[in-house]
Amino acid sequence: METKHYNLTTSQKVPLEGDLGGWGSFPKITAQVADCNTICILTHSNPDGDAMGSSLAWCNILLQLGKNVRVIIPNNCPDYLQWLLGYKTHTLIFDKNKAEATEFIGQSDLFFCLDFNTFSRIEELETLVKQTEKPLLLIDHHPNPAECFSVMVTNEKSSSTCELVYRTIQGCGYEKYITTEIAEALYVGIITDTGNFAHSSSRPEVYHVVADLLAYNIHKNDIHDQLFNVFSFNRMKLLGTMLKDQFVYLPEYHTTYMYITKENQKRFNFQVGDSEGFVNMPLAIKDVVFCALFTEYDNLVKVSFRSKFDFPANEFSQEFFKGGGHLNAAGGKMYCSLKKAISIFTNGLPKYKKLLDETKERTAEL
Numbered sequence: 001m002e003t004k005h006y007n008l009t010t011s012q013k014v015p016l017e018g019d020l021g022g023w024g025s026f027p028k029i030t031a032q033v034a035d036c037n038t039i040c041i042l043t044h045s046n047p048d049g050d051a052m053g054s055s056l057a058w059c060n061i062l063l064q065l066g067k068n069v070r071v072i073i074p075n076n077c078p079d080y081l082q083w084l085l086g087y088k089t090h091t092l093i094f095d096k097n098k099a100e101a102t103e104f105i106g107q108s109d110l111f112f113c114l115d116f117n118t119f120s121r122i123e124e125l126e127t128l129v130k131q132t133e134k135p136l137l138l139i140d141h142h143p144n145p146a147e148c149f150s151v152m153v154t155n156e157k158s159s160s161t162c163e164l165v166y167r168t169i170q171g172c173g174y175e176k177y178i179t180t181e182i183a184e185a186l187y188v189g190i191i192t193d194t195g196n197f198a199h200s201s202s203r204p205e206v207y208h209v210v211a212d213l214l215a216y217n218i219h220k221n222d223i224h225d226q227l228f229n230v231f232s233f234n235r236m237k238l239l240g241t242m243l244k245d246q247f248v249y250l251p252e253y254h255t256t257y258m259y260i261t262k263e264n265q266k267r268f269n270f271q272v273g274d275s276e277g278f279v280n281m282p283l284a285i286k287d288v289v290f291c292a293l294f295t296e297y298d299n300l301v302k303v304s305f306r307s308k309f310d311f312p313a314n315e316f317s318q319e320f321f322k323g324g325g326h327l328n329a330a331g332g333k334m335y336c337s338l339k340k341a342i343s344i345f346t347n348g349l350p351k352y353k354k355l356l357d358e359t360k361e362r363t364a365e366l
């Protein structure tokens with residue numbers, strides 16, 4: 001790998017407000033990394049831009065320190081993330097290559113968990129990782145981390161795990177290893193997790209980090225094109241079908257839901273990532289403050305929730321779908337039929353009616 005180094009002058013070490021680890025975690029990370037040889041980076045299933053960007057950026061930093069590193073993902077990421085540096089060479093996809101991934105986990109001296117903080121997010125890998133007695137370190141921006149991590153860099157106010165990985169690189173003194181490709185991976189996580197700075201990006205710190213990343217001559221416009229203009233014709237047709245026939249508005253709850261059936265998936269040759277962005281669309285409706293997207297699988301329904309303002313999508317998800325996530329973006333799953341999952345959702349709404357009304361009031365105030 002050709003390495004270009006840059007001297008940054010704009011970068012500031014901004015304390016991680018409200019964090020659980022803060023700058024005190026970084027010397028511990030440096031010491032543990034120095035002391036080991038083989039490092040496993042884990043991220044959540046259905047890895048998104050932040051999961052892949054943060055894991056591969058961190059992987060490429062550790063590789064330059066001479067470590068033996070792999071990123072293990074529970075299942076594959078969408079095509080539009082596969083150009084990231086290290087995807088082809090240093091990523092093991094667990095559900096495609098269990099033997100090699102299991103062997104690597106067995107050899108690893110240290111584990112970094114990135115962009116998730118509860119083990120249900122890594123699906124089948126959970127059992128394997130729970131067996132290890134090696135240290136588990138966390139870099140993540142979700143609330144309420146599990147208690148098993150020996151070192152944590154976590155701040156739920158951060159835009160993305162990529163933002164925290166950048167702070168970790170700074171804090172550990174690894175800045176000299178940042179290359180254009182690493183900066184690009186970090187940028188990918190920030191723009192995907194903030195919806196192009198539409199949400200989760202009100203803190204000035206996000207823009208300090210982005211300003212720093214731009215100084216590495218990243219190909220900003222090309223990255224946007226790679227990420228956002230890559231959908232298939234089938235995906236657009238699926239969206240059309242869903243909006244026309246499978247999209248329901250419940251005005252008394254200021255809520256919508258939509259669903260993708262197994263039949264839809266077959267008909268439109270559904271690929272991982274095809275439903276990306278669908279769940280956010282109803283929030284563009286003036287009076288909608290909460291929405292859900294159901295996706296039907298064999299014996300299983302996955303649900304994504306989005307909300308506006310203070311409506312706690314994560315609490316709703318936890319209460320009815322054993323899920324969790326962020327205040328405005330959460331998910332869960334149910335081993336039941338699509339019909340049953342939708343009825344659990346609609347039956348849950350009356351309990352939240354007051355909160356939904358109050359949230360709707362707030363939209364009127366603005």
Ligand SMILES: [Mn+2]
Nearest residue numbers: 050115161193
């Ligand atoms: Mn994230």
